[in-house]
Each structure stands twice: as structure tokens, then as C-alpha cells.
Amino acid sequence: MSTAPDTAVRAFVEDHREAFLDDLAQWLRIPSVSADPDRADDVRRSARWLADALAGTGFPTVEVWDTPGAPAVFAEWPSGDPEAPTVLVYGHHDVQPAAREDGWHTDPFEPVISGGRMYARGAADDKGQVFFHTLGVRAHLAATGRTAPAVNLKLLIEGEEESGSPHFPALVRARAERLACDAVIVSDTGMWSEDTPTVCTGMRGLTDCQIDLHGPDQDIHSGSFGGAVPNPAMEAARLAAALHDEDLRVTIPGFYDGVIELTARERELLAELPFDEDGWLRTAHSHATHGEAGQSTLERIWARPTAEVNGIGGGYQGPGGKTIVPSTAQLKLSFRLVAGQDAEAVQRSVRDWVAERLPAGIRHEITFWGATRPCLTPLDHPALRSVVRAMGRAFDKPIRFTREGGSGPAADLQDVLGVPVLFLGISVPSDGWHAPNEKVELDLLMKGVETAAYLWDDLARHWRPAASDAAPGA
Incomplete structure (x- = not known):
């Protein structure tokens, strides 16, 4: 693997870091709280801001899709290669409610950078993780000399995820033809820790x-x-x-x-994670583990x-x-x-x-x-291998595997589009999703940019989707 593209990507990312963060801060200032009817105009303003940003990134097709609730944003950038994979990136631009009196140290909708972190509602969940794809695709083009991504790239960024995605399944069904793809990348998740980068392979x-x-x-x-x-x-x-x-x-x-049991290899991979049961219990505000006999704590919350x-x-x-x-x-x-x-x-x-x-x-x-149906991507899926390789290049560390115990709208994409769902997120547990003083680690955010920059070329080089590819767990 040549290191020249890595050097070019990192140089581009570093050169554009400050402008990228300034733009992200602009977006974070829009209080797009989908659960608050008084913020409906702000949610629409957030969608319009993102649409303009994606058009400025270079996407030739950008549309705001209205729903009976809050709007979603769709963007598309064809590769020009009819055999290239088509990848759909999913995320959301709405955020949880936040107010200074909730315990925030600063105004939740006035981003503050301190100690290598950006504090604001939505910094990690999910605007920061959506936005890193804009600089990522630009770095990909700059490093490869291309004028279009190596894959057929689509984005669908919804506006009601924090309200339970009430209109999302109907939107996906109605727009299935436009959303057709070979794989979905969900950038609304996280990693095990700053020191242990991971890829999620499934949600319950x-x-x-x-x-x-x-x-x-x-x-x-x-x-x-x-x-x-x-x-x-x-x-x-x-x-x-x-x-x-x-x-x-x-x-x-x-x-x-019908339950698909963990394989011996999957159990080994879970056991490799540096799991601190006492620390986990503190996070759970509980005093003892308890659950199905014969299963570890991680197996209970992720795979059972x-x-x-x-x-x-x-x-x-x-x-x-x-x-x-x-x-x-x-x-x-x-x-x-x-x-x-x-x-x-x-x-x-x-x-x-x-x-x-x-x-x-x-x-x-x-x-x-x-x-909500579960999602699961087999460890040997070629698209998952590309995600792991891209993250490995960005972090320069071995990539471990996790699952998510919770549930989300990714299953709607899997069910309707009939394709595998993969997860690419760089958030860490300390980011405080839904909590006061939500933040994102800026160095990790830049690693997300790098991963996205490497991913599209890796997918195009190593995966030519076959008709036999199916959505695991469907």
C-alpha cells in the first residue's frame, strides 16, 4: 500500500482543518431540535444550510426532501464508472434539546473549542459525524486527482432521528429508487475509546x-x-x-x-476489547452485573x-x-x-x-x-473489510469490532433497499450524547475525515458488488 496518498490526504486535511471547523460551528449554531415544535423553522434552516454546504463541496445533485415532519437532505455524486459500488451515507441533522440551565458550562448552541475539543449540541451526535464526509470526499479527490469520487456516492441526512424517525420508513419506501445502492454507511455511532478504534458490526x-x-x-x-x-x-x-x-x-x-449465535471467532474478538466491568457498572449506575447465564456482559448487551x-x-x-x-x-x-x-x-x-x-x-x-429490525454485517463482507482498512490507515492502529445494544433507523434502509448496513463513527463514550456539555474530540474528528477520504478508493478497488450480495439478518 502506497503511503503517498496518505501523505496527500493528511496534508489536505491539515490545510483545510480551520475552515472546516469554522463551517461546522456555523451549522452547530442552528438549534435544529426536532422534538420542539417551536424549533421547526430551525430544523428546516439546518436542512437548507447542509444542502448549500453539500453543493459547495461539489455534489452535483442536492435536494431537500420534505416529509410530514422535518425535512431530510439527499445528495448524489456519480463516479462515472458503471461498475463502481454505489454507497449511501446515512446520518441526521436534528439534535436533542439543550439549554444552559440543564448544566451546560457554555451556551449549547454557541460552539466553543477548548482543550482540543469542540463543545456544542450536535458536535458528536450527529452533525460533526455527518460533516466530516464533506472534507473527506474533497481530500479523496485531491489525493487521487479525480474529479468525482471513486464510488457512486449518495447521502441521506434525516431531520427527525432524535424524535424517533416517525416519517423515515415511509420516506425510504417512497424514495427507494433514488436511494438504491450496494451498501449503507451509517455515521451515527461511535468507537470503544480514543485508544481503541473500533468498527460496529451490528445493532439490535x-x-x-x-x-x-x-x-x-x-x-x-x-x-x-x-x-x-x-x-x-x-x-x-x-x-x-x-x-x-x-x-x-x-x-x-x-x-x-432463528437467533444467529456468535461464532467462536466473534467471541474471541469481543474478548479482545479492554472491558473494565467496574467502570462499565459506574456508567450504568448499577452495583452488579446480572443476565443470561453463560454469556459475558458484552455478549448480553450486544449479541443476545x-x-x-x-x-x-x-x-x-x-x-x-x-x-x-x-x-x-x-x-x-x-x-x-x-x-x-x-x-x-x-x-x-x-x-x-x-x-x-x-x-x-x-x-x-x-x-x-x-x-425495528436488527442489523448485522458478517466480518468477511468486502465492504466491511474496506471500512476496517480505511480506519486502520487513518488511526495507524489495529481496528477492533463492537456491536450496539440499542436500535435505530438503519434497519429501515436495510429492509427497504435490501443491502448491508455498515457503521463508520469516531465518537467516544465521553462525548456525552444527549447530555449537557456534549463535545467532539477534534483529533478524532479529523481521523473520521481521513477514514472517509481513504474509504471510497478502497471500496472501488476491492469490491465489485454481485447480484448475490444480500442484506445479512434480513
Whole structure:
């Protein structure tokens, strides 16, 4: 591998670093809080600002796509090579709410650079990680002498991710032809730490529900009737207790159907990470690990499906006692899913399991709030290998592998477009996503720029997508 392009990329990045950070600061000053209706104009202004920046970068096609909520930004830059891969970069330009009184040391929408860090809402999540692609593609062109990227490059930057992406699936379905690609790169994630650069290879899916239980037509006297009629609060507790066996495996029949187990190699790679359990517990504000027997903590949160009780309630909750059999109770559950599981099948299994366990005299309704499918990219996928090589060049270190325990809209892209999803992020846990004093490490941000600059040429050189390539975990 020649070092000349690396030298050229790094020189270009360094020469343009100050202007890049000035531009990013301009964007961060726009309070694009999608959850706040009073900020709707700011979210639209953020989309327009990004569209203008992408056009200035050189993208010949840039469009703002309206939705019933906040707008998304689409950009496209063909390579001119009909056999080159087509890659879609996903991110979001909306941000979480933030105010000085929340505990910020400075105005959250007035970026401040201090100690090699930029502090502002959106600096890491996700404007900084979206914006590094603009300088990255320019560095790629400068180092290779090209006038267009080595891949057919597309961007889709949504405006409602921090509000749950309510209109994103419909947008992707409606624009599927324009979004057609061979792989999706998600730049809305992070690394293990500053010293341990990593690539995420998967995210869990999610389905969650509320179970409403109804017993007597009204609250009734526990002395006169208790022990002789079914109690919905007791049944809610019984359901919650019955979710797991003594090994903390989920007891719902069929729950584990299709689960893709970790390979021995994947277990080895997870074990290589410098995991500090005590430090992790402090981050979790917890006092002991607990979970499915036979699985490590990282395996439990990244590669195993789970069932969690998110809330349980019913009956009297006020001060003192009130001796009643309550009329109603509620149970809120969430299920994190891994590759191979089918969310709709899990929902059916939950419905059947609840119905079979409730006694006569307890009526119930189950409301599911939708589902997000899991994403998983095999370690030997050629596009993943390119991401790893590009990061390795930028960081000059071995690249490790992680997964994400949470869920996100990347699965919508995988499902609709039928392509693998890969993750390229440079944020670290200390960046404080959604918290006061969110920041991004500037040196890591520049490593993201470098990685993007190397990635497009590497993909074009080492991957010619075949018709047989499919979306793993679909």
C-alpha cells in the first residue's frame, strides 16, 4: 500500500482543518431540535444550510426532501464508472434539546473549542459525524486527482432521528429508487475509546408493548372480596416474574427461533476489547452485573435478545394504605432482538403467551408500538473489510469490532433497499450524547475525515458488488 496518498490526504486535511471547523460551528449554531415544535423553522434552516454546504463541496445533485415532519437532505455524486459500488451515507441533522440551565458550562448552541475539543449540541451526535464526509470526499479527490469520487456516492441526512424517525420508513419506501445502492454507511455511532478504534458490526432490533389488564369493574374491598376474585395487579406481577427462568433466559415459546449465535471467532474478538466491568457498572449506575447465564456482559448487551420490564403499575399508589383489589393494572415490556429474529413472530408469541397465562376474569389488551429490525454485517463482507482498512490507515492502529445494544433507523434502509448496513463513527463514550456539555474530540474528528477520504478508493478497488450480495439478518 502506497503511503503517498496518505501523505496527500493528511496534508489536505491539515490545510483545510480551520475552515472546516469554522463551517461546522456555523451549522452547530442552528438549534435544529426536532422534538420542539417551536424549533421547526430551525430544523428546516439546518436542512437548507447542509444542502448549500453539500453543493459547495461539489455534489452535483442536492435536494431537500420534505416529509410530514422535518425535512431530510439527499445528495448524489456519480463516479462515472458503471461498475463502481454505489454507497449511501446515512446520518441526521436534528439534535436533542439543550439549554444552559440543564448544566451546560457554555451556551449549547454557541460552539466553543477548548482543550482540543469542540463543545456544542450536535458536535458528536450527529452533525460533526455527518460533516466530516464533506472534507473527506474533497481530500479523496485531491489525493487521487479525480474529479468525482471513486464510488457512486449518495447521502441521506434525516431531520427527525432524535424524535424517533416517525416519517423515515415511509420516506425510504417512497424514495427507494433514488436511494438504491450496494451498501449503507451509517455515521451515527461511535468507537470503544480514543485508544481503541473500533468498527460496529451490528445493532439490535426492538419491539415494545403495553399490556392492560382489567379485573373487577371498579376497585373493591380486599377484605370482602380479596382472595376470591382475580387481582389484575397480582397478574401483572406474575407475568413479569414469569418472563425469565432461573438462568434468566426468556421463557416465551419461540422467542429464540432463528437467533444467529456468535461464532467462536466473534467471541474471541469481543474478548479482545479492554472491558473494565467496574467502570462499565459506574456508567450504568448499577452495583452488579446480572443476565443470561453463560454469556459475558458484552455478549448480553450486544449479541443476545432480551426482555425487559420497563414499567409495572396498578392499584393504589398514594401515601398510607388502601385495602383494595384494584380494577386495572399495566405492564410495559420491551424486547431487544438480534439477527435472525422476526419482530412480528415475536409479537405473536408474546400475545399467545400472555393469553395462556391469564386466569378467567382478567380481560386484557396488548398494544405494540411498532418494530425495528436488527442489523448485522458478517466480518468477511468486502465492504466491511474496506471500512476496517480505511480506519486502520487513518488511526495507524489495529481496528477492533463492537456491536450496539440499542436500535435505530438503519434497519429501515436495510429492509427497504435490501443491502448491508455498515457503521463508520469516531465518537467516544465521553462525548456525552444527549447530555449537557456534549463535545467532539477534534483529533478524532479529523481521523473520521481521513477514514472517509481513504474509504471510497478502497471500496472501488476491492469490491465489485454481485447480484448475490444480500442484506445479512434480513
